[in-house]
Amino acid sequence: MKPRIAIIGTGLSGLSAASALHAAGHEVQLFDKSRGSGGRMSSKRSDFGDLDLGAQYFTARDPGFCRAVARWQEQGWVAPWTPRIYQSRQGRLSPSPDAQPRWVGTPRMSALTRGLLGELPARFACRICEIFRGAQHWQLLDADGNLHGPFSHVLVAVPAAQASALLSAAPALATRALNTPMEPVWAVALGFSDKLPTPLEACFVQDSALAWIARNSSKPGRTAALDSWVLHASSDWTRAHLELPAGDVLEHLAAAFAEVLGQPLPAHAEHLAQRWLYARPAAEQAFAALADPQLGLFACGDWCLAGRVEGAWLSGQQAAREILDSLRDPA
Incomplete structure (x- = not known):
């Protein structure tokens, strides 16, 4: 059987691995429970425009990632974002000294993952709930009872808690994923008919x-x-x-926003709220990806590194290398 690789998750880590494996000449099949790619880099369409409710921007430090960002900029998928950035500490606003270059997808954050997805085969609105091995190959079972396969290798590229459940065939990998705690984040978007009278375009907030x-x-x-x-x-x-109702979350965070600005907010014309249960890892991990080459089972994600967008891409690249190494040395 020609190697056919299943990748569960079309966030940046899964697409990073898929791109590398496809470039090496291997057939990949992507699956995602959502209706589109992106994971926490997805964008929310709303009555007041496209909103980046998850990842807000990314930075680039690793040389390989820097080269990738340069290619993405040439393709028009990303652009630099140079906001007037402040910090709020003990109720006082001051310009932030943090001047590192920041990048965003354009015209929305999800443009990057849409670009990486390209024409790669993907099944969306397909929740994979079990991975099991037949006589020689892997099969995937979705929430509707459909089987997908056979696959020679499976890469799980979803948040750690979800990955642990899917990695039950490799208990050591499942345990490492299970022992990677994730931080939740409530996100709120507000839209105002008139531009708020503040120079602030971004702000790191403490004591709030x-x-x-x-x-x-x-x-x-x-x-x-x-x-x-x-x-x-x-x-x-x-x-x-x-578990606070979304309406109460909106009220609390809008009030905190007014406190940071030091001025009352006008009535907002539009609003929405989203809860990210697995927004970022609670601590930096010592591994870039998880691998059981003998089984042909792998995992990657920003939770394998430091939680940044760059970490997601690097984790996917490492997972692809692990898979390619196992293909070269199947023993």
Whole structure:
């Protein structure tokens, strides 16, 4: 059987691996429970424009990732974002000294994963709930009872808690994934008919229910009828209010936003809220990917590294290398 590789998850880590494996001449098949690619890099379409509710931007440090970002910029998938960035500490606003280059997908964050997906075969709205091995090959069972396969290798590229359940055939991998705690984050978007009178376009927040504020409409390529803002709660506040109704979350975080700005907010024309249960790993991990080459079972994700967008891409690249090595040395 010619190697056929299943990849569960079309976030950046899964697509990073898929691109590398496809470039090496191998057949891949992607699966995702959502209706489109992106994972936490997906964008939310709304009445007040496209919103980046998950990943807000990314930085590039690793030389290989820097080269990839340069290629993506040439293809028009990403662009630099240079917001007027502030920090809020003990109720006081001041310009942030953090001047590192920041990148965003354009015209929305999901443009990057859509570009990487290209024409690769993918099944969306397909929740894989079990991976099991037949006589020689892997089969996948989805939530509707359909079987997919056979596959010689399977790469699980979903959040750690979900990965652990899918990796039950490799208990050592499942345990490492299970022991990788993830932080939750409530995200809120607000749209105002008139532009808020503040120079602030992004802000790191401390001593507040909020951790991050961004003027979404300040990002390159965004077109919106409203002045749109995205607010991220701190993980501590989110854990304490995990089951709070979305309307109450909106009220609390909007009030915290007004406190940071030091001015009352006008009535917002539009709003929405989203809870990310697995927003980022609680601590940096010592592994870039998980692998059981003898079984042909692998896992990757930003949770394998430091939780950044760059970490997701690097994890996918490492998983692809592990799979390619196992193909070269099947013993």
